[in-house]
Amino acid sequence: MDTHEILRHLANCHRQQGNPAGAIAYYQKSLKVQPSCAKTYRTFAQFWEQEKQEYQALICWTHALRLDPHWATLAEHLTLAKRWLRLGNLEQAQSCYHRACTLNPQSAAIHRQWGDWLMSQQRWTEAISAYQRSLDIDAEDFATLHQQAACFSRLGDRAAMVDIYLKSIPLNPDFAWYYYPLFWKSLKQENKVLAAIYQFQKTLKHTQNSLNLYINLGDALSLQNKKNEAILYYRQGIDLMYSESLTDGHFNQTLDFDAKDVVQTAPNFIILGAQKAGTSSLYAYLTEHPQILPPLRKELEFWSWKFYHGLDWYFAQFPKLPAGGPYQTGEACPNYFDFPDTPKRLASQGSQIKFIILLRNPVDRAISHYHHWRKIHQEEDSLELALQKNVQHLKPNSSYDSVPKNYLERGLYADHLRRWFSYFPREQFLIVQSEEFYGNPDQTLRQVYQFLGLPHHPLKAYPPYNQGHYPPGEAKTREFLAEFYAPYNRDLAALLGQKFWS
Known part of the structure; x- marks a missing residue:
């Protein structure tokens, strides 16, 4: 046994005996005798992991992999890079990624993950x-194209962004483009709406069981003011949604009512918001309740941004229900709560709709809202x-255009509620505290x-939907928000x- 191996063995003995100082001393002596021994660095790294000294562990892992890069798997190289990123050491992280790329030059995943990190650092x-290197290996990866398009958007190259989006449409036919207003706005600005319609229609010929494809096509036609054609696709989407050919099994109701009993009515309820609550x-x-038949999508935005389309456009996206029957339908659109014109528009229709409002601690809501915009690359x-x-922009009668990114304004709940109460009686509202809902969803349901007016329908489980994971905010920031x-x-x-x- 060589001297450095004997010293490493003694270090391991001290480690097993619970003598960290002795272990450190002998690991260091071993490395001094043989500084190019990857095995010693690995065992030293394991020791630091055991001692919960992440920085020292990463130093040793990095030396070990530099000396013997083929010892680790691709996943281990990437994990090491991510750990360095978490500690803020960009140089070490980049070295790990480059080493992984050298070992696995044909791995599209490595280049994509490196692109994701560069994107998180706003290095567009x-x-x-990085994304292009990934696409050179796998040209049809939808997620990579989507991320690359977002980078072009941040650089102001709208034309490149739209071209990539159009290319990606057939790669993911069921993608919910209706959640991406920038997509539709950019299509309009670049005069590419017809190109999108062509792509959606072409894709539909090969993918007829995609609900979102019917919605996307209807939205594209709506953008071209072809409302009647759009309504036809929305109705086809509803027929598909409630037919047995929709294979995901989520909505298993079938609309087998007698035609003479069917009437086109407004929704029975609307969840108004608040956003991120x-x-x-x-x-x-x-929507799991057997007597609730939902519309094509959760957020129709008709009573806020899309009122100009008209009620026939709106009703086309709801299932037709029998008059006086046991079924109900409704949507959930968080921007209705604080959109200035929504209460007046609903009241003008003589609405008897029941309104549900979730109110979350505005401190947490504002922080969550901010991180949501960061996630979709709309906040730098x-x-x-x-x-x-936001504080500077909180001015009386300010334009609603500034509200989507005003994280503070949407938490001024009393102001918004007074506007709603000026149009509808209090008994039409159910107001729920979000924290109580999170803590006991069954009781809230x-x-x-x-x-x-429906019977209770308990679920076996209540998994959270659209849940974000983000830091809770520095104490100083939370203190500022609480005081505000x-x-x-x-x-x-x-x-x-x-x-x-x-």
């Missing part, structure tokens, strides 16, 4: 190049800077069903006669 041009989860749970500022700008919202929360408590958040 470098990310585009649990509306996706609540809506998903409600730090949380602190973004909030400072029981309350909602009672409000809607304190008077507004007191106003809310006075308005509703109940206390919410301390």
Whole structure:
């Protein structure tokens, strides 16, 4: 046994005996005798992992892999890179990625993951190049194309972004483009709406069981003011949604009512918001009820951004229900809650709709809202800077165009509720605290069903939907938000006669 091996063996003995100082001393002596021994670095790294000293462990792992790169798997190289990123050491992370690329030059996944990291650092041009290397290996990867298009968008190259989006349509026929307003806006600006319609129609010939494809095609035709054609596709989507040919099994109701009993009516209920307060989860749970037949999609945005399409466009996206029957339908659109014209528009129709509102602690809601925009690459500022700008933009009668990224304004719940209460009686509203919903979804569902006049329908499980994972915010930032919202929360408590958040 060589000297360095004897020293490593002694280090391992001290490690097993619970003597970390002795283990460190002998590992260091072993490396001094034989500094190019990858095995010693690996065992030293394992020791540091055991001691929960991540930085020291990563140093040793990095030396070990540099000396013996083929020892580790591709996943281990990438894991090491991600750990360095988490510690903020970009140089080491980049070395790990480059080493992984050298070992696996034909792995599209490596280049894509490197592009994802560059994108997270807002290094748009470098990310585009990384994604292109991935696409040179796998040209039909939808996720990579989608990310590359987003980078072009951040650089202001709208034409390149639209071309990539159009190319990606047949690769993922069921993609919900209706959740990406930038896609539709850019199509219009680049005069490529007809190209999108062509791609959707071409794809539909080969993929007739895609519900989202009918919705996307209807939306594209709507953008061309071809409302009647759009309605035909929406109705075909509804027929597919409630037919047995839709294989995902989520909506198993069939619309087998007698035609003479069917009437076209407004929804029975609308979940108004607030945004990032649990509306996706609540809506998903409600659609599991056998007497609730949902529309084509959760958010129709008719009473806010798409009112100009007309009621026939709106109703085309709901199932036709028998008059006076046991079934109900409804949508969930979080931007209705704070959109200035929505209450007036609904009231003009003599609406008897029941409204459900989830209110989340505005501190948490604002932070979640910010991270949502970061995730979709629509926010570049730090949380602190973004909030400072929001405070400056909180002006009376400000344009609604500034609201989607004003994380503070959407948490002024009492202001929005007063607007709704000026058009509808209080008994048409069920207001639920989000934290209570998160803590006991079954009890909240029981309350909602009672409000809607439906029997309780408990679920076996209540998985969260559209849940984000993000840091809770620095204590100083949370303190600022709590102080900002304190008077507004007191106003809310006075308005509703109940206390919410301390």
